[in-house]
Structures are given as C-alpha cells and as structure tokens.
Amino acid sequence: MIDKNESLSVRRQCELLGINRSSLYYTPAKPDSEAMHRKEELMRRIDFLHTIYPYMGSRKLAIMLQREGYSVSRKIIRRLMAEMGICAVYPRANLSKRNFKESIVPYLLRGVTPYFPNQVWSIDITYIPLKAGHMYLTAIIDWYSRKIVGSYLSDTLDTDSVIIAVQEAVKRHGVPAILNSDQGSQFTSDAYKSLLKELGIRQSMDGKRRWADNIMIERWFRSLKTEQIYTHEYETPRELRRLIAAYIDEYNRVRPHEALDYETPDELYYGCFVS
Known part of the structure; x- marks a missing residue:
C-alpha cells in the first residue's frame, strides 16, 4: 500500500x-542453517539421553552434554525439552498454571486390571529425530494385549495429531471404555475432550504425582527408539513413516511377549473375539 x-x-x-x-x-x-543443524543435533542427543535416563532433569542433562563437549546451559536444555514435549519422569509438585486444574480429569485406573481388549487404552506423544529435522509420533496402546491400536506421525506437536490418531484407532478397532493420557495441553484441550465425549469414551489422566500411570506406552516408545530409531538414520518423513509402520506390524503380529505368556499382541487381542 x-x-x-x-x-x-x-x-x-x-x-x-x-x-x-x-x-x-x-x-x-x-534462518541460520548451521545454527538449525546444531539445534537439531542437540535435540537428538537430548532425546537419546532422556530415553536412556528418563529420570534426569535439565540440570543433569546439561552437565552430561557439557562433558560431551556441547556448549550449553541448563536454560537452553530446559527450553528445548519444552519444545520437544519431554520432561523428567519423577514425582514432583504440581506447578500448573492458574485455572489449569479446571481442565484436568480424574485418573480412573488405580487398581484396575483389564480383562479384555478395548477396556483401557493409553495415548501419548514422543519426539522422533530425522537426519535433518524431527517429527512427533502419537501412539495408542491397548492395556490388555499391549497391541498398538493407533499411531500418527506429524511435524507439529498439536491437538490435531492426537484427534486423527484417536479417530483412526476407533475406526479400525472400535471404541475403548477408557482412554488414559498425561496432563499435556493436547489432552486438556476442548477439541480432544469433545471428541471423547462424542465417541462415548471415558477420559482418564495421570495423577499429578503418578508419572508411572501411563508407563505402558512410555515403555513402548523406549523400545521403538532403542531398537529402531537410534540404529538408523532417516532421511525423509515418508521413510520414517514407512519404517515405523513396519516396526508396529512386527511388534503386533510377529514378536511374542514374555508378559503375555509368549503370545503376540495380535494373538491375544483378536483371540478374545473368536467364538
């Protein structure tokens, strides 16, 4: 003008x-391409250390990275961890922002043992590194069979990814009675809550001092990263999406689990629907 x-x-x-x-x-x-490359390299290293030592906070991670030769401060590590959506897994006081408590729903699974598929699902999001950049994986696991019933790979850490993952999982496997998550902003959003209410799913959230309440999906993320992600270097989101899908298929259909009396998740899940 x-x-x-x-x-x-x-x-x-x-x-x-x-x-x-x-x-x-x-x-x-x-954008400074060299600075972006250093940032992505640092985020990949933070994610690797967090996967191996999930109890370490920003202070200890900063010390470990400094010993490895990275010129970083605790403030930088804390900022990148927030950007990646990760935090140390240990009991801590609730420092939530004002009015955040209004968005929290009760944890419904204390003392609950599932006896059939689709009784309880858990959902969570994790950071996935690429050779140049990163993605975020949303995954949903069935508590009874440990089957991965849904997943969605996105380049953003937003509510839309969670909603798509839930919709696809319900479309393929039916409606669970309860869906548990942590207290992340994606799961306290009005859009997510409205979706679960519309589908008739009871929403559950980890207790404020119970980081282990969603441990089943966290353990699966750890297996995925140590067995697949950190042993390969992925060039593109398409390649990453294809190989994660292959890993999920092998995990669900081929691999027997000691905790399941050496059945596969698919055998246990679908076996309950055979008359």
Whole structure:
C-alpha cells in the first residue's frame, strides 16, 4: 500500500494508514542453517539421553552434554525439552498454571486390571529425530494385549495429531471404555475432550504425582527408539513413516511377549473375539 513514488511522503502515507514507518525497512532474518543443524543435533542427543535416563532433569542433562563437549546451559536444555514435549519422569509438585486444574480429569485406573481388549487404552506423544529435522509420533496402546491400536506421525506437536490418531484407532478397532493420557495441553484441550465425549469414551489422566500411570506406552516408545530409531538414520518423513509402520506390524503380529505368556499382541487381542 505504500508507494515511494507518490507525491505524499512515506512518513505521511504511514501516518494516514496508521502503521509504524520502521516496519517498512524491516527485513526478516534468514534462518541460520548451521545454527538449525546444531539445534537439531542437540535435540537428538537430548532425546537419546532422556530415553536412556528418563529420570534426569535439565540440570543433569546439561552437565552430561557439557562433558560431551556441547556448549550449553541448563536454560537452553530446559527450553528445548519444552519444545520437544519431554520432561523428567519423577514425582514432583504440581506447578500448573492458574485455572489449569479446571481442565484436568480424574485418573480412573488405580487398581484396575483389564480383562479384555478395548477396556483401557493409553495415548501419548514422543519426539522422533530425522537426519535433518524431527517429527512427533502419537501412539495408542491397548492395556490388555499391549497391541498398538493407533499411531500418527506429524511435524507439529498439536491437538490435531492426537484427534486423527484417536479417530483412526476407533475406526479400525472400535471404541475403548477408557482412554488414559498425561496432563499435556493436547489432552486438556476442548477439541480432544469433545471428541471423547462424542465417541462415548471415558477420559482418564495421570495423577499429578503418578508419572508411572501411563508407563505402558512410555515403555513402548523406549523400545521403538532403542531398537529402531537410534540404529538408523532417516532421511525423509515418508521413510520414517514407512519404517515405523513396519516396526508396529512386527511388534503386533510377529514378536511374542514374555508378559503375555509368549503370545503376540495380535494373538491375544483378536483371540478374545473368536467364538
């Protein structure tokens, strides 16, 4: 809208339009590719250490990374952990923001032992590194059979990914009685709560001092990363999506589990529907 060739001065044109003249001369800084590469490398290392030592907070992770030669502070580590959606798994006081408590729902699974599929599902999100960049994986596990009933890979840490994962899991496997999650913003959102209410699913959330309440899906994430993600280097989201799907298929259909009396998750899950 500003024309430097007009008879009106640029200053006067800005005054008439009610905009700041300095904004005309602002040139957005181009992303520093080297800095982005260092950031992604650091995030991959944080994720690896967090997977191996999930109880370590930003202070200890910063010390370990400094010993490895990274020039980082605790503040940087804390900021990247927040961006990645991870935190140390240990009992801690509830430091939630004001009014956040209104979004929390009770934990429904204390003392509950599932006796059939689709009685209880758990959902969570984890950071997945790429060679250049990263993705976020939402996964849903059935408590009884330990079958992965749903997953969705996205480049953003948002509610839409969670909603898509739930919708696809319900479409393929039916409606669970209870769906448990942590207290992340994706699971306290109105959109997520409305979806579960519409589907007739009872929502459950980990207790504020019970980080282990969602441990089943956390353990699966750890297996995925140590067995598949950290042993390969993925070039593209398409390649990552294909190989995660292959890993889930092998985990569900082929691999026997000691905790399941050496049955596979699929055998236990589908065996309950055979008359």
